[in-house]
Amino acid sequence: LAKTTQPISMDSYEGQEVNITCSHNNIATNDYITWYQQFPSQGPRFIIQGYKTKVTNEVASLFIPADRKSSTLSLPRVSLSDTAVYYCLVVPFNAGNMLTFGGGTRLMVKP
Amino acid sequence: NAGVTQTPKFQVLKTGQSMTLQCAQDMNHEYMSWYRQDPGMGLRLIHYSVGAGITDQGEVPNGYNVSRSTTEDFPLRLLSAAPSQTSVYFCASSYGPTGPVTYEQYFGPGTRLTVT
Numbered sequence: 001l002a003k004t005t006q007p008i009s010m011d012s013y014e015g016q017e018v019n020i021t022c023s024h025n026n027i028a029t030n031d032y033i034t035w036y037q038q039f040p041s042q043g044p045r046f047i048i049q050g051y052k053t054k055v056t057n058e059v060a061s062l063f064i065p066a067d068r069k070s071s072t073l074s075l076p077r078v079s080l081s082d083t084a085v086y087y088c089l090v091v092p093f094n095a096g097n098m099l100t101f102g103g104g105t106r107l108m109v110k111p
Numbered sequence: 112n113a114g115v116t117q118t119p120k121f122q123v124l125k126t127g128q129s130m131t132l133q134c135a136q137d138m139n140h141e142y143m144s145w146y147r148q149d150p151g152m153g154l155r156l157i158h159y160s161v162g163a164g165i166t167d168q169g170e171v172p173n174g175y176n177v178s179r180s181t182t183e184d185f186p187l188r189l190l191s192a193a194p195s196q197t198s199v200y201f202c203a204s205s206y207g208p209t210g211p212v213t214y215e216q217y218f219g220p221g222t223r224l225t226v227t
Contacts, residue, residue, distance in 0.1 A: 034214045043115075043201045043218025044154065088154065091214045098169065099144075099152035099216060 022088030115219035134202030139206025
């Protein structure tokens with residue numbers, strides 16, 4: 001399984017764009033990149049997944065360069081309610097329901 | 112849809128006691144999993160199931176048993192509780208191989224277990 005490295009914590013202010021970068025140097029050809037969000041006292045919630053280039057949904061954008069050795073989760077115009085832990089996961093195509101969560105990035109949004 | 116439900120929300124056990132954490136989903140998902148999350152840590156996979164009657168071990172299976180007799184339910188049994196099993200337990204479900212290629216798992220609200 002590809003190991004992921006992401007910052008332990010980040011601070012931001014309301015209205016700013018936040019970019020969280022995840023490094024996954026030994027990603028395999030069939031691996032997907034997936035991000036989850038976890039609020040205190042809740043289970044994780046799926047945000048976005050991608051394989052290459054850029055993916056955008058109503059919550060976030062995911063940028064993946066051509067070499068796929070890193071990925072960046074972009075949260076536009078964050079609010080206080082975006083304060084959470086964000087997990088980057090690299091998931092093999094045939095992983096089924098076996099997800100491996102690292103420590104995540106603790107994002108604190110300040111007023 | 113209720114999604115993924117877990118009971119109880121909180122539980123305190125004494126060392127050596129056994130209990131079952133309940134998990135149910137109403138989305139007809141084939142895959143179900145149990146994770147534990149220790150304070151300040153990420154989630155670790157305990158057991159998982161790819162369909163009724165099929166279960167397998169995850170990263171930290173020792174001290175836990177599971178069964179999957181129906182698509183909807185996936186109970187987790189603690190055989191003889193130990194203080195090291197104090198944690199928050201999350202159940203999750205997701206589409207199986209016949210569904211879309213997605214790694215979206217739907218998590219329940221969690222059960223906070225304390226073993227004294």
